[in-house]
Every structure is written in C-alpha cells, then in structure tokens.
Amino acid sequence: MVERLRGFRDFYPEEQEIRSEIFRIMKESCRQFGFREIDAPSVESVELFANKSGMEIMNQMFSFSDKGGRDVTLIPEFTPTLSRMVAARKDLVKPLKWFSIEKFWRYEEPQSGRQREFYQLNADIIGSESYLADAEVISLGGYVLRRLEIAGYSRIRLSSRVLIDRLIEKMLPGKKQDVYYILDRWSKISPNDRDSFMEEKGLDKDAVLSFTNGNILNGLEDQELQNLYSIIDYVKSSVGASIEIDLKIVRGIAYYTGCVFEASDTEDKFRAILGGGRYDSVIAQLGGENTPATGFAMGDAVLENILKAKGLWNRKKEPQVFLAPVDLPGRSFAVKVASEIRSLGIRVDLNVTERGISKQLDYASKMGYEYAAILGENEAKKGSISLKNMLTGQQMEIELRNIKQLLDIIK
C-alpha cells in the first residue's frame, strides 16, 4: 500500500467537520471586524523569502527546483506573499484589513503541535502606522479566542521592539543581539544556562533581570510605552481579553519593527496560539511603496492541542435525517422527500444501496443520524413521512405539504 508522507495528516470527517467549523468561526470573526478575505499561491520563488524571513524559516523551507528549473518553495509563512501582493498594486485604498486561511509547509522534524503541513489564519492591517492598527489586530485575535471559547484559558502578552531597543541602548549598549537572544529563550532554557550565557557575553545580570521581570518599566516615561498601555486599554474594552506587557516577547522572525505580541495558554503548556507584530519595512523591501503593516498568524496545530486539552474540541454538529426506502415506489418518494427537506437547509441523506430495510437502519444508527424515516408505497400514497427520533424512539407523522414543521422538530 502506498503510504502517506511523514509529517502530513489525513482528516477524516470526525476531525475535519470540527476543523471546518473552527475555520468558519475564524472567517466570521474576521468579517465582523471588517477584514476582507484574500487568497494567494502556495508556491512562490525562494527569493521572496530570502532575507525577509528569519534564518530558522529559511532553513526549514520546503523548497525544490520546478520543471522549468526555477528555485521555488511551498510557502512557509504568509507575510512575504502578502507584502508582494500589496507591492504589486498601487491602486489599493489603504488601510487594508485583510485575512486568509491557507496551508503552509515547513520541512522540519514533525513533533507535537508542528507538522510539515499546517493551516494558519493570517490577519493584517496594511497602511496605518498608528498604534490603533496594532490594537485592532490584537483585538481581532482576542475575539477569535473568545469565539473559540478559549479566552478564559489564554492570555495575550505584548512588547515593542522600538521600546526594547531604546532600553537596551540605555542599559546594555552595544549588546542588542545578545539581549534579544536571551530574552527570546528566557522561558525555554534553565536558570544555569541563562547565567552562563550572560556571563559569557558580559551581560549585566541585574540589567537583564530588570527586562525579564518588567521592573525597568516602573515610572518610565516613553511614548512607545504609552502606546502599549493604550493598546492594552483598547483590547480590554474591545474584547475584554487578558493582556499584559512582557519584554520577553521578542518574536523570532527577522522582519518585526515595532509592537510584537503572542497569545498562549495561561499555563504555558503549549507553544504560542497566535503571534504577530508590526513589520513596517517588508513591503518596501519587496519593491513596493514604504507601507507600515501589522498582523498576526494563528496555526491550527497548537489550537487543536489546547482545544482538546480543555475539552472544547467537539463542537455541536448539525442534525441529520436518513431516509430508508423499502420498495420501488418508496425510492421515488424518498428522492422527492429528500429534495423537499434539503430546500429547507436541513442535511438529509438517503439510502444509495440495494440493502434491505434493517441493514439501512443499522447503517443510519452507526452513522449517528438523529432521525430516520422508512418510506414505502403506503407513505408515497398518503404523501407523508413517519419520522423516528433515533435516540428516543419517538415517532411523528409529517405530511409532505407541511414539511416546514421539520424546522421546529430539528433545532
């Protein structure tokens, strides 16, 4: 048997219907916030990502030579493509509020919360340098968490590269790369490893600690810090999300230029649920006009892990009706009944096998249909169906001309 490739997933209906519902909630949330959907190629020139994405992503690209000898890659992230799309069109009215749900690929060792192929929601505001744009994308992120019912189990942390750079310049001048390195890894490495790194690099430990515990912010007068406080107010009054400043949030990717943020589960058991920030230079780097931009990405794999951990993975499915014909006149009648029920927007399945009635009902029961109806010559003549609730066994008769009653029965 030909096997599925490593790091790739098959999604059977029992999983995919839930994921599809989650994507639907994401889309609806974005639209409620006035974001408009876009879509883009899954294959791009390798060149598009060179120097824009960080080294980590560059090393993980699912790249290859196509039949025309071009160096291409399956897209590892969305920001370069988005920036290319903005740079290519001078007629766009800004600011743009755009979102997409796309597949992405990274050639790395598969592990929990990371596959070689995954989905991401990306949402961005392009063309506003105001903190209001950062506040709005973070609010959208918080709203999605709320709609997915994990707002209570998650928190948003934010920081600003502008602020961090200023503070480093003041407290640890000339040590920018090393400070970024230690802040980014602070929660991931042991206290011993932190200490030896700081010693080796000649970083003043107290100064670094004032970043990691936030003491450096006490009484600080700084416009960028004021912006972060304004963002926090905005997000709280917009979506009531739990949000705080944390200078350890620096985000690994190369291109961020201002506010950066992450949402994670309150216990920090999983990777970040979403992450993003401001990237004001990328569009110009790609040949477009100088255009400020901010946004976030939210992957499906970590989200799935946390939803499962919190018992929130199973979403209510739509009810369904199964029609089981017993004879030839029943078959014709079933096709007509199915058509009527479908026009009400209700999911209806009807037998497509030569099976007898008991095997049909056995199938309906195994498939989890909530209602079933046996249809034969008698029902066809009377023009009515007898609908059986498969859980309670309760039966009720509905005339086909009153089929709208089904909408009340199947809520």
Next chain:
Amino acid sequence: MVERLRGFRDFYPEEQEIRSEIFRIMKESCRQFGFREIDAPSVESVELFANKSGMEIMNQMFSFSDKGGRDVTLIPEFTPTLSRMVAARKDLVKPLKWFSIEKFWRYEEPQSGRQREFYQLNADIIGSESYLADAEVISLGGYVLRRLEIAGYSRIRLSSRVLIDRLIEKMLPGKKQDVYYILDRWSKISPNDRDSFMEEKGLDKDAVLSFTNGNILNGLEDQELQNLYSIIDYVKSSVGASIEIDLKIVRGIAYYTGCVFEASDTEDKFRAILGGGRYDSVIAQLGGENTPATGFAMGDAVLENILKAKGLWNRKKEPQVFLAPVDLPGRSFAVKVASEIRSLGIRVDLNVTERGISKQLDYASKMGYEYAAILGENEAKKGSISLKNMLTGQQMEIELRNIKQLLDIIK
C-alpha cells in the same frame, strides 16, 4: 520586485470574497445531501498516482524530490488520495459520502480555464455498487449548479463504460482503444480529421456514427442502459437538472469503470464544469478491500469563466458599518460601539489611523461601506450613534442600549 510564478493567481478581496461565497454554497450543498467534509495532504508520493491516473495527468504532475530524496508531487487530482484514505481504514461504516474543497496543481501551459494551481470540489460515494449512488452524486452536482444559478445555462450528459464496451464488442469488435479515442475527441476535431482517423484505423463510419448520434440505443434492451435511464429519472425528480445520455462522454482518465458524466454550458463554449464517474477498482489497486466508488470533481476556473460570461459572478456582499471617531473620547466610544455591533454578527470597521474626520469618511466611501457614523465626546455622553446611509445620505439616531435595531436597518 520578486514576481509571482507563472500559472499562479493572487486573489484580492474583490475576487476572493465572491470565490469564498461560492465555496460556502458548495459546502452547504454537500452537507444538505449528507456528504461529510474531509481534508488531505497536498503532497503525496509520486507512486500514488502512477498507473491510477491517466498518462495525461502523469505527464503534468508538479513533481520533485524532497529534501529526504523522496519522489513526491503536489497533488494533481483527488481520487488516488481519497482511495488511499479509504484503504487505510478498515473500520469505516460504508457507504461513505465524502466531499472536500482542495487546491491541486498541474505543470502545464497556463491557458483560459486552466492554471497551474486551481481549486476543486470533490464529492464521492464509496461502498455502494448501486446505480443509486451514481444518481445521488450526479444529483448533488446538479444541485450545486442550481445553487450557483447556472442550472439553466448548463446540461449534464452521461454514459457508461460498461455499456460502451458491450456495444463496441457487438458493433466494432477489437477496436476498443480506437473507438474511445474518436468518441472522446469527436467534438474537438474537424469532420475531416474524424474521417481520416476512422479510415486509417479501419473503423466502420456508420457504426461509429450510430454511437455519436445515439441511434445505437434505439430499442436496445440492456440492463446498464436501464440503469442510465433510472439515473436520469432520479436526477430529474431530485434536482430537476437537464440530463441526457451521450455516448461521446467517455472521460479521459484511466480509472473509470462504469457510469461517466460531465456537466457543461449549454452552448459548449467552455470546458466541462464538472466531470466524474464510477471507479470501482482504484481502492483495491491501492491495497484496500474491493470497494466500489463513484464521484465527481468541479474546478473553480471553468466555473468562474461561465459565471462571468453569464453575468452571475458578482454575488451580494454583506453590508458594513464604518465608525469614524473625531476625538479621544470618540475613539474609546467607537471601540465599545464596534464591540456591541459585532456581537450582533454585523460587519463593522473602525478607523485605525490618525487621520482627520473628512479623510476617514473619504476612505469609508471609497471602500464602499453602506453606513458610517461619526463619534465624538457628545455621542459618548449621550450613549447613542448617528448612523448615516452612505448612498442615500439619510441619517438616524440609535441609542447604544437599543443597538439591536441595527439588525432591522441593515438587512
């Protein structure tokens, strides 16, 4: 500037929102027919497609060596993956009714209705050998055409390889490959080319014509022909689609074993809108149990061409509200108002720039928002908004505690 690759498309909001709505209609239609959604990898072993897909597809595969040296391909079609998924699970309760909307790739010369990257709706019934399953998938196809409002501009044509094989054996024994070849190309090549092909291959012209004009079916007693008539009855009474037998429909792909069908525009100006058929051997070929299956695929590119040609491409968009704050208290109030309006499920955008009020309204007008509200200290104090219809200029005041009134205003 880094360019987009040839044969790939960017979808900006003005196009993507329509496409997204079309995909939503497809999904809803499939669910109403009791089909359940699945999802699958975009990259598979080349081996999965070898010998299952026809030579045409094999030659067009977007294949490459991955970093682990495996021969892999971006998927060119869905049936082999679907069959692999079925073969891998022995516990599935059959028949399965599955659908998916996925991206596919083919490395061929881009042309109208064919890009290197495209979307397809795939819908299949697996595990029923009855003609009822063929009838049900064709009905679903017809229903999607109806929901997309092109049922009146399209027709479904069907045939059966079982029937064609029997008739060839009777009328043109030993000429199966040549008859398939000429039937498949009948409408695409000139009468002269047809004649010289038939002469060259020693095909009796009158016999071939009896296939192409359907005369061979007159008075024929054949169970498979009866099945086709039953399918036609079923589809007509289920979705009222225009459907007829046409022995020229043979479908290029290698694996079909029974009923085959296509839907195309009534004037035959475009390629097929959807195509499919029965493929009873594929799952067993992939190491699964012997499992009958039937289904169809519907690409986005031809669909888009015909919807545009018929003036049906532009779908109604949801109305939207733009909130324009004039001062700092207005900003805070706007965030609160936006949150309330969003909770009603209405799309609302609010200013995320430092622009003055006239530039904000200019933006709202260019973006096509139907309603706008200017919010300042006064409105915040009164706790109400003044909503302006951007088309008529009409204004109305709504108290925030009565914000639900918006649902009546914005239908």
